[in-house]
Amino acid sequence: MAELAQRAEAIAARLRECGCQPGDRVAVIGHPSLAWIEVMLGAMFARCAFAPLSTSLTETERALLLADAQPRMIFADQAFADQGQTTFSLAALDSWIAAGTGIGDPAQPAPSDLFSIIYSSGTTGVPKGIAHTAGGRAEFIFARPRPGFGPGRLGYVSTALCTNFSFLGMITPLYFGAGISVPARFSVAGFLSACQEERITDVSLVPVQVRRILEYPDFQPEQIASLCFTMISGSPIDMAVKRRLIAQWPGRIVDSYGTTETGGIAVLDLKAHPDKLDTVGRIMDGVKPAILDEDGHPLPLGGIGEIAAVTPRPMEGYFNQQERTSQSTWRDATGQRYLRTGDVGYLDEDGFLRITGRSKDMIISGGLNIYASDIEDVLIQHSAIAEAAVIAVPDARWGESPHAIAVLRDGVSVTADEVMVWLQARLARTSWPREISFMVALPRNDMGKVLKRVLREPFWQGRETQVA
Numbered sequence: 001m002a003e004l005a006q007r008a009e010a011i012a013a014r015l016r017e018c019g020c021q022p023g024d025r026v027a028v029i030g031h032p033s034l035a036w037i038e039v040m041l042g043a044m045f046a047r048c049a050f051a052p053l054s055t056s057l058t059e060t061e062r063a064l065l066l067a068d069a070q071p072r073m074i075f076a077d078q079a080f081a082d083q084g085q086t087t088f089s090l091a092a093l094d095s096w097i098a099a100g101t102g103i104g105d106p107a108q109p110a111p112s113d114l115f116s117i118i119y120s121s122g123t124t125g126v127p128k129g130i131a132h133t134a135g136g137r138a139e140f141i142f143a144r145p146r147p148g149f150g151p152g153r154l155g156y157v158s159t160a161l162c163t164n165f166s167f168l169g170m171i172t173p174l175y176f177g178a179g180i181s182v183p184a185r186f187s188v189a190g191f192l193s194a195c196q197e198e199r200i201t202d203v204s205l206v207p208v209q210v211r212r213i214l215e216y217p218d219f220q221p222e223q224i225a226s227l228c229f230t231m232i233s234g235s236p237i238d239m240a241v242k243r244r245l246i247a248q249w250p251g252r253i254v255d256s257y258g259t260t261e262t263g264g265i266a267v268l269d270l271k272a273h274p275d276k277l278d279t280v281g282r283i284m285d286g287v288k289p290a291i292l293d294e295d296g297h298p299l300p301l302g303g304i305g306e307i308a309a310v311t312p313r314p315m316e317g318y319f320n321q322q323e324r325t326s327q328s329t330w331r332d333a334t335g336q337r338y339l340r341t342g343d344v345g346y347l348d349e350d351g352f353l354r355i356t357g358r359s360k361d362m363i364i365s366g367g368l369n370i371y372a373s374d375i376e377d378v379l380i381q382h383s384a385i386a387e388a389a390v391i392a393v394p395d396a397r398w399g400e401s402p403h404a405i406a407v408l409r410d411g412v413s414v415t416a417d418e419v420m421v422w423l424q425a426r427l428a429r430t431s432w433p434r435e436i437s438f439m440v441a442l443p444r445n446d447m448g449k450v451l452k453r454v455l456r457e458p459f460w461q462g463r464e465t466q467v468a
Contacts, residue, residue, distance in 0.1 A: 001174075001179070005041075011045070013102055025069045027074045028050070030090045050115070051069045056160075065129070111138070113133060116137065117129045157170050157182050159205070165447060200224075206235065206447055227249070234449060252271065254269055263313035265289065281353065292340070301347055302348070310338050315339070363392040365399060390405070403435050405438070405439055407442055
């Protein structure tokens with residue numbers, strides 16, 4: 001740990017020699033590596049704002065985000081080195097550090113310092129730069145569930161490093177003196193091997209990874225016996241997976257709900273609340289939620305509407321996008337700022353939050369509101385279906401209609417007509433999909449969320465108006 005801190009200090013000194021000032025952006029584009037992590041920490045020590053970019057972006061998309069971030073420095077793997085401006089190689093980081101004097105001490109960041117810009121892996125359009133201050137990040141680190149973090153603990157972070165989930169999954173254990181293990185890429189076999197050989201104690205996973213582990217042919221709970229704490233986030237977990245986690249997964253398991261903009265809103269301790277598995281958990285300490293109707297008015301307990309929240313660790317705003325920042329904000333009668341999540345749900349009498357859908361996933365067909373998640377929840381109960389996504393497609397009569405896309409389990413077959421008959425017996429007629437189609441795999445972003453905009457594009461191309 002001391003050696004890592006020394007490397008970060010050397011990078012910070014070199015950044016200052018290169019003219020970096022507090023608030024300047026340092027962008028990184030690369031696959032997981034020690035150099036990637038060292039640059040992240042060095043940027044923090046230099047009071048710069050760290051701006052990691054996804055390696056899955058197209059060249060055009062990367063150029064768009066770099067133009068938005070306007071970084072003073074860019075570090076990248078060789079495959080992403082040509083960004084139209086000076087880029088330093090992550091592979092040659094030692095040489096870059098050695099070219100400096102190494103003089104300079106890390107400076108304590110001010111709470112108002114721009115600390116990071118995380119480009120949203122949103123599924124509905126062009127990613128947005130979500131800006132956090134140093135003060136907000138400090139609040140997040142202390143608010144995040146972290147039982148037992150400290151020397152002797154070892155965290156495992158295998159989601160894309162450019163995401164908020166991975167970013168906090170790395171800096172939180174490091175802050176408290178724990179180590180981290182970051183594989184070059186995630187595989188079930190690699191994860192099981194790391195648990196057995198490295199004695200992983202803490203892990204951050206997205207639901208698609210959890211499902212892959214549980215369905216792995218050679219999986220045995222004994223292989224992950226070292227785990228003390230597991231945090232799952234990024235997308236909903238179905239009830240069957242939650243029950244299996246309780247039965248077979250060791251240690252404490254927390255399902256965390258929130259957004260990059262808000263930070264955590266609710267957490268569900270699966271083993272402590274097995275009667276609340278249909279929720280995303282209890283509202284966290286320091287969080288003040290509101291459920292809003294379509295006109296932006298707060299609803300009483302039990303009312304279903306858009307979830308908004310006051311949290312102690314929200315974003316400062318969308319970088320360079322004041323209008324979008326304003327659109328994401330709701331203020332109560334006292335003027336207090338709430339951030340809208342875009343998710344639809346309600347609070348029960350015990351303070352647990354239930355998600356019923358996402359406002360942008362709402363399908364308005366003939367004036368009726370149809371939630372895609374309602375249909376998806378039924379579809380994945382079919383024995384032949386592993387995953388499902390429901391999107392809005394244009395309909396000459398109704399304006400929009402639901403279209404279901406399913407991924408079949410290995411080794412099974414079923415026709416669309418057979419699934420439709422099965423589904424119609426379990427859904428209200430108004431929610432029946434117009435059509436069911438099949439894919440080998442659903443397109444996903446770096447956090448494992450289904451890219452519904454990609455699924456919708458073929459149906460809405462060439463139209464003047466499109467679904468939100």
